[in-house]
C-alpha cells in the first residue's frame with residue numbers, strides 16, 4: 533500500500549506525526565497519489581477563517597442586513613446560553629464548566645432541532661465574545677469535507693498552535709478569554725471512521741490548547757474511544773412548554789394571526805423539534821398572507837392583514853391527518869362488522885383528504901392506545917399495526933396494507949366480542 537507523504541507545509545514534528553498516523557492506520561480512505569495531485573499553494577492560516585475558502589459563513593456569523601429575509605429558525609436562533617429553551621440541567625453544568633474555566637471535551641447528541649448547534653455556538657460566544665470567535669473557534673460541519681485529510685491538516689494545525697494573541701484582547705468587553713481554542717465538529721456522525729480514529733490522539737495530545745465539541749444525532753455512529761474522551765450530554769426532545777415559549781415569542785414579534793387551539797396543536801405536532809415548529813409556523817404565516825392584486829400598489833408589510841391560521845391550516849401544512857378524520861375511521865372500524873364497508877370508508881377518506889396510510893397508521897395507533905380494552909385485544913392491535921408499518925416501509929402496496937389494517941382492528945374487536953359473549 534502506498535502511504536501519503538506530505539512534507540512541504542508541515543514542521544518536522546508534524547511531519548513525524550503525520551507519518552505515524554499514516555503508517556499505523558490504514559490509509560484506504562485516502563490512498564491517493566499526491567505526486568499527481570495539485571499542490572495547495574496558499575499558506576495554512578491558524579484560524580477559523582481557514583474553513584472559509586469557499587466563502588462559507590458560520591451560522592454564528594450571519595450578516596446583520598440578512599436578518600429580515602432570514603428564515604425564522606435562523607432569525608430566532610438563540611444568541612446566548614440564556615436564550616436556549618429547556619435543557620436547564622445541561623446549561624447549568626456547561627455554565628459551571630465555563631465559570632471555573634474547566635471545560636472538558638463535550639459531546640452533545642440527540643434528535644434534530646433540539647438546540648445542539650445553537651448551544652455550542654452560544655457557548656463559544658460566551659467564552660470568547662463575538663469579536664474573538666473567528667480566531668478561536670474552528671467550526672466544521674457535514675458541509676465540509678471531514679475525512680482523514682482534514683483531521684491531519686486543518687484540525688491538527690489549528691489545535692497544535694497556541695493562541696498567540698492571548699491576553700491582548702480588549703478586556704473591557706467583559707469577555708473571559710480562555711487560553712484554549714474550541715473545535716466544533718458538528719454532525720460528527722458523518723465523519724469517516726478513519727478520521728475519528730485519527731482524532732483520538734489529537735484530542736489527547738492538544739488538550740492544553742484545545743477543547744473539542746462534538747455534535748451528533750446518533751452516538752452509535754461514533755467511535756467508542758472518542759465517546760469515552762468526552763463529557764456527554766443528551767439533548768432530549770424539547771418539552772411542550774419550552775417549545776411554546778419560543779413559539780409565543782415569535783407569534784408576538786412577527787404578529788402572526790393564529791387561533792389559540794392552532795398554537796396548541798402546532799406545539800404538540802412538532803414532537804419536541806423546535807425547528808419543525810418554527811418552520812411550520814412560518815409556512816402557515818406565509819400562506820395566510822393575502823396575495824397582491826395585480827395593478828394595485830404593493831402594501832407595506834406592516835399594514836397587511838393576515839388571515840387567521842386555524843387548526844386545519846396547521847394540519848394541512850404538517851400533512852398530518854386531522855383528528856376528526858381519524859376518529860371517524862376508528863369508529864367505523866370498531867362498530868362496522870362489514871369489512872367491505874370499512875374499506876370503503878377508509879379509501880374514500882384517503883382519496884378526498886389525500887391521506888397516506890403511513891400517517892393514518894401512526895395517528896390511529898395513538899387513538900387506539902387510549903381506548904380501554906382487554907390486554908389480548910391491545911396486544912393484537914399493537915402487533916398488527918407494527919407489522920403493517922414495517923411492510924409499508926418496505927414497499928408494501930397501499931391497497932393491500934389498508935386491507936391488512938382493517939383485518940387487524942376487526943380481529944381485535946372479534947376477540948373482545950368472543951371474550952364478552
Ligand SMILES: Nc1ncnc2c1ncn2[C@@H]1O[C@H](COP(=O)(O)OP(=O)(O)OP(=O)(O)O)[C@@H](O)[C@H]1O
Nearest residue numbers: 605608609616617644645646647648649650806807
Ligand atoms: N432549545 C432551543 N431553544 C431555542 N431555540 C431552539 C432550541 N432548539 C432549537 N431551536 C431553534 O431551532 C433551530 C435549529 O436548532 P439547532 O440548529 O440548534 O438544532 P440541532 O439540535 O443542532 O439540530 P440538528 O441535529 O438537526 O443539527 C435554531 O435556529 C433555533 O431557532
Ligand SMILES: [Mg+2]
Nearest residue numbers: 648649718747
Ligand atoms: Mg445541528
